[in-house]
Amino acid sequence: MSQLQILDAYFAENREKHLEELSEFLRIPSISSLSEHKQNIQTAAEWLADELRELNIENVSVDQTAGHPVVYGEWLHAEGKPTILFYGHYDVQPVDPLHLWESEPFNPVIRDNKLFARGASDDKGQVFMHLKMIEALFATEGTLPVNVKFIYEGEEEIGSPNLPAYVEEHKTKLAADLILISDTGLYAPGKPAVCYGLRGLTGVQIDVRGAKGDLHSGLYGGGVQNAIHALADILASFRDEHGTIQVEGFYDKVLPLSEEERQAYRELNFDEAALKQEIEVIELFGEEGFSYLEQTWARPTLEINGVFGGFSGEGIKTVLPAEAGAKITCRLVPDQDPNEIVELLKAHIDKHKPKGVEVTVSEFDKGAPFLTPFDHPLIQAAGRSYERIYNVPTAFTRGGGSIPIVAAFDEILSLPVVLMGFGLNSENFHAPNEHFHLENFDKGLRVLGDYLYEVSNLKF
Template identity: 75%
Template sequence: MNHLKSLDAYFTAKRDEHLNELKDFLRIPSISALSEHKGDMQKAAEWLKDSFQKAGLENLSIDETEGHPVVYGDWLHAEGKPTILFYGHYDVQPVDPLNLWETGPFDPEVRDNKLYARGASDDKGQVFMHIKAVEALMNENGSLPVNVKFIIEGEEEIGSPNLEKYIEEKKEKLAADIIVISDTGMYGPGKPAICYGLRGLAGVQIDVKGAKGDLHSGIYGGGVQNPIHAISEILASFHDQEGTISVEGFYNDVRPLADEEREAYRALDFNEEALKDEIGVNELFGEKGFSYLEQTWTRPTLEVNGVFGGFSGEGIKTVLPSEAGSKITCRLVPDQDPEDIVKKLRAHIEKHKPAGVTVTVTEFDKGKPFITPFDHPAIQAAGKSYEKVYEVPTAFTRMGGSIPIVAAFDEILNLPVVLMGFGLSSENFHAPNEHFHLENFDKGLRVIGDYYYELAEFTKDELRK
């Protein structure tokens, strides 16, 4: 425990300095989805490279891809000790709607011991913590107890379209014994959790085209198909009234939930009433026969993310629009394949396409689901480090979100993946007023530093079993 005391003293002394550095990182509007921010993406990559150098990492590089670059650094002088490959991302989500932010999304501000900014929790804050943990150990000891490799990408928020190719090409460079990712969350305030399963992703856009141009609704209404009516009919066909997905064969490959997992989730004693208060709804809604945790962690979804078409300005415009559309995403669970799900979506849309319009389906993000045994020694070691700092038992959970590249890491590098996150589900990532609880920033730095010591107790063979 002496190293924990040393880490605590170091991070206490450096807290203000570290927060100011993180704020500099958060000021960079590294929005990967918007082409006008390409220069900001490069700026964020260069910021990371400089931060790697300050921490004591070596062999630094900004590796170009067909999209945004990957930043690499390593330290490989712990002879005979395991090698950790840490993955994170420096890109962030768009900030719309801007008017709902209390302070600017790229003007970091601390309020009530929470750091507000886009990327504070997802994922710049958590990436920053791992860099600073390395820096602390290097400053205190001049070395690390294990070997480390860092790859931080700039395209996670758009589905990591170029990272899988990068991993394939750099397999030798990325060789390691385990992969550690901090892009997940805790179970709740003061309740650390290790995530051992992620849902996958399949996203499409549906475009409905009617007449060659907008029409006067008085002259043509009632005699020509309205694309908004048509897209509404398609969207309504995706679910029954109880929330079950109606796409033929959608559930065919869903892996049944084990009784042991159901019992473990019940033991978490999740408070659905508190959730309703937190998110401001009077009733939860989802697939029948499953608890909220089961619905959001272990069951697939089909969600409408946006609908567009027609006139939405002030007042009324008596127009029959020529076009309408929608964006949808499906969260997938173990054994479901995103390519197969997209095929089933296409077949369903074609079957339910109303007369008088043409429908185009465009594929977007895809990612396979992921699950790993939670009794793996690297996962159990992470749980032990959490418990030392938070002084409560660690929960082992799945996560409803997706990190599409995790399955690729598993398949290409064939390494155990440890998902140890420090965010909270209430922190508005992907939404206005994203923030990071600084209690978890402070404790997380100590957890990560301790985890490197815990991993040093294992042989490479023990970690790669």
């Protein structure tokens, strides 16, 4: 039997046992954003640590931070072989609104070969796959084809505020040849994807102040600046009618797409008509000269996320609003720097500030973009492992969203990051009725096992 066949037999024989163990993990309400679940977070961290010890992983620890704990472990006995650092998170989102759940969020149930529970897909189910893959290799081979380290955090859903400092402090301990993360998804059902890049994020809040208070529009209208009109002028200055961002210098450091990447995106044959129908819009809109996938994966954005000010109750109130504001976020791509972009935004706002108002700008949290080269041997090896199990070509994609800690890993540890996820966009992570398709749980275990053998034979 081949190595893959041996693993397949082990996973098939132990499937029910593994699903019950995963359900035990999912029953822990490890909600990181709610202080009343602090002990549950600790319980989940200890559960993970116990699992690692059961696998004979060494130097396992639950390391306290200024927030929630980091779980660490290692096995370093594959002499002369690469070292993989596995990352994931054991915290989950809140479950509100509870009445929309069809089953209890922390009482896992299986319906239609889908496992329903908070954290099933994001990210406990995928973290659990790392552990069971390691278990299978030890059980069938008695050893591992590569060296492994594990770092699992309990703060990803609140922006990983303490993990960068932990990584910086433990750089030597975390040294490896690559970081493997399973917290992304497939391109489509039955269509695997290796995500090799993520957009960064930065943003500001704009507050516009005019008179000392709202003014009567009959007495003062036409002679005093309206804060909302002033804000609207600023907002309108950000983009032209074609969707091109007008902030001076905004595109200066954008890393262009290679022709190989653009061709790979074209070959995905993305169905824009189906997307329009799904989200119920008449037409799509984005920066001219780029396809929808290029616009959402590899081009930067500037979006107005919220506008506030004036009177919005029933009926009409004839006032000149004294205050108005807006929240702006930008998705960034390599090689844009979040701090530089904020300074460019501030300069643009100052340049376009209308007369008669004062404008202040407040910064939000920032995350840098991330990219492992499309043709990197570790990325291509991941594609081969997916194809071996799914029997279809692997899509090589970038993610339109942001996982700030990925960029921090890249910056602090200077390692290639391989994102091998098994979720689907339809699985309601962060929403009621989160679930994980067990077809991808089953196949994902085999993909991960195969990838360790792929990595063990690479020279890089």
